[in-house]
Amino acid sequence: MSPRLALVVLAVAGLTVGGIAAVVGASELSRVIWSGATAPVLVVLLVEIVTSLRRGSVGLDLVAALSMGAALLFGEALAANVVGLMYAGGQLLEQFAEGRAKRELTALLGRVPRTAMRKRDGALEQVPIGELVPGDLILIRAGDTLPVDGTVVATTAVVNEAALTGEPLPVKHKAGEALLSGSINAGDAFEMTVTHPAAQSTFAHIVRLVEQAQQTKAPVVRVADRLAVWFLLVTVAIAGAAWWWSGDHLRALAVLVVATPCPLILALPVALISGISRAAGQGILIKDGGALEALSRVRTVIVDKTGTLTHGVAHVAEIRTIDASWDADELLRLVASLDQASNHVIAQALVAEARERGLVLTPPSAVAEVTGSGISGQVEGHELSAGGSRYVAARSTGDPYTLRAGLEPGTAVVAAALDGKLVGIIVLHDPLRTDAADVIAGFARHGVERIVLASGDRQDVVDALANRVPLSAAIGDLSPEAKLQLVRQEVSQAPTMMVGDGVNDAPALAAASVGVAMGARGSAASAQTAGVVILVDRLDRALGALEIAARTRTIATQSVVGGLLLSLVGMLFAAFGLLPPIAGALFQEAIDVVVILNALRALR
Incomplete structure (x- = not known):
């Protein structure tokens, strides 16, 4: 049983047993039971608050502590128990929501292979994947996850690349063709020659990016943390004013209860990780919430030619x-x-x-x-x-x-x-991608105001391609330095996304508001510097990344603004004595459920 679930069970048990005691007339015993069931929740909460304060973070958990502490101080043990249950339940709900939001990422991390069947001197031996070196011959059994990057040997391999690319159908690879680590053998056993050590494989690189995506806090969340301090001050001010104006301490308590916890600290993280997880399911790896937020604001798109508008396989x-x-x-x-x-x-x-x-x-x-x-x-x-x-x-x-x-x-x-x-x-x-014109037009429909083709190829090559797709500008003969300067110039005018295949585009990808690398191959410079890595060789996923980011940002904003307005309305009702503490706790819990369920819409 998880600690959060244990707190919920304890709070429910206290509420039930205390209620029975109150019914049979043991009112003093019921208050003791309700207070005892509240105490563990309050202690855990105070420990979390102290930990946050040591990190220099002041959050809305303080409101929850104030409401529970005030309820116990004023002798409102039942209200304290209800608030404790609502808070513990809200934390459990948040944990469940984050688990749902991270399902694509968690599934990816959970499939990291640990060993491989290496063929040496005519015999098979099971070895840790860290011992594999380029040139080793390994056996991939039916259902195995490919532990490293490699090439097919002397047969046809049928692999499922869905976890990496979002492509649902198995893909056939002939002898000599490259295979991505993290794919699953969906056919018969085959042999593969290792091309990269495990630490430099595609899957290892993706896992590092996923872990980074789970740990990094987005700029909008950091802003929300600062807003939380102001909301805390407003809550305390309304509670104090209600008590001073009415002389009724229960009104102040009700105000505190209604503000516990707050959708500001629940909706944003859930919505952002939902959007990142949704993108991962389509073969779009967004490194962190900051990249997702930057995608949602893009107004200029710069695209490379070779490997981006074209397949890059001449x-x-x-x-x-x-x-x-x-x-x-x-x-x-x-x-x-x-x-x-x-x-x-x-x-x-x-x-x-x-x-x-x-x-x-x-x-x-x-x-x-x-x-x-x-x-x-x-x-x-x-x-x-x-x-x-x-x-x-x-x-x-x-x-x-x-x-x-x-x-x-x-x-x-x-x-x-x-x-x-x-x-x-x-x-x-090197033919133009069949969907290039549609994707470029899709950028414009999505609100992108300027689309620029930037290429190191000759200007006449670039001009010929520009005649086939709708572009704002097409610039050729660019050295990497000139392309970098172009990106910086566009960034100074508007939020800019740079899409490149990464051979010579790493500096430009790093300079953009958000860089999008087409493909992840081990420790390629593009995948390291870009904020977004598209794991499947499809240009339309760059457009999909914009769409997911914009929808996620809209959903997060809806959850936060709607939740805060409802909380403020509830606090005002409580301040005027129209919402008692217990009803206020139930009202706030309903708000939390609504905003979290709304934030989870980013998964769909």
Whole structure:
């Protein structure tokens, strides 16, 4: 039995036994019983108050202590017992509501795997997941939760990713495809190669973010804490005025009782954690109440292109060489060898394409990368540069733009130069997400006043994309520093949300009023700096995050304002003698139930 439930049971028992004693005429015994049942609740409450005061926090628990203490002092033992029951019941109700609100987060934390079946020397051994290292081969049995990130080996894996992404249907992954830790094996057993240690896995990172979400107090809650002090003063002032004006101490007691506890301290935390939990159920991880609050105020949205408006998985459409002496596959092999040292999505796409073609890659050396522009280094004894046309043109003879004849505007191109001479270009296609236009239009319908596309790609690429989606502005040729400056400029004008895939967007995500990272892969810089992480590769979840935040804020405001008004009305009725202490306690408990149930609507 939990301590809060024990207090409720004790208060109910005291109220019942004391009531029986009063009925049989043992009035003195009944007062003793009611006082005894109130005392444990009051003692626990006083301990909580002292603890809060040591942290520098003054809350409305003081009102509850004053009302119970005053009732005992004035000889109103029955009223004290009723107030104790209502307070303990309110705390139990709050505990239940928070448990309901955290159900998605709690379920996620409760599924953290502890061990894994590692295959070594032809035998299986059960080991703690902390001992797994990249390259280990592990067996994932039917129903197992994947303990680390990895890739499928030699078969097809069917996994349920609902806890991470909100997608209800199992997903099939072919051999070589990546798997997220935290997914559940929904098919036959399969083997998986570990790609990240447990501490750096997607699931471990998500768990850390969830724990942070549960512990951080939102700015609006901190404001509510300050308002609680003023409400305390108003309560005491009304109670004192009622006593002074009427000369009846019961009126003052009734005022205190009606204000115990207050929806200000119940509704906000429940509503906020409900909204965070609701978002988690859709694959949207909101790190804390502050991020949720910031989302609800967004008026400007800045979106990256690659990996955000597009899927970020470019495919090689064509390879053009400077002359017939160059083989297309050889050019791809050299560029992919160099790109092994880059984390850019296009670089990763070229490496994946080369491996799919069976090309043998060699490790590069002396690598230097200009983020968002290009990369240079030594490959098989040659100096190789690859990247944007402007980047390569500055490091070679020859003009990459001459090889672009006939290409559609907006086509992504990687130029390459070997030993200072242009050798060719690789043409890639990264299609616009099918729902991009609808999502952008949804932002506008949701009250977003300005939508800006900010990309490191060439301006002509950005312009071509802007013709297909409704944007306020489309800006290309941005370095990470320039993108950061753009975000700061927009933030100075209005609350701004930055949506990016995180390869080069981490500084901009951190500078925004709230950053939204598309995807969580281990300890990626974007997921660390963003306030919101979308775990599923769907742009519409960014719009969903705005909608959930706005609805949560509306519900929280309704609960607080409505609850406070009802409390004030009850206090005035009590001050004029129209609401006795016991009735006031029941009235306040009804208010608490209403505001908490309303706050829980954020779950739906």
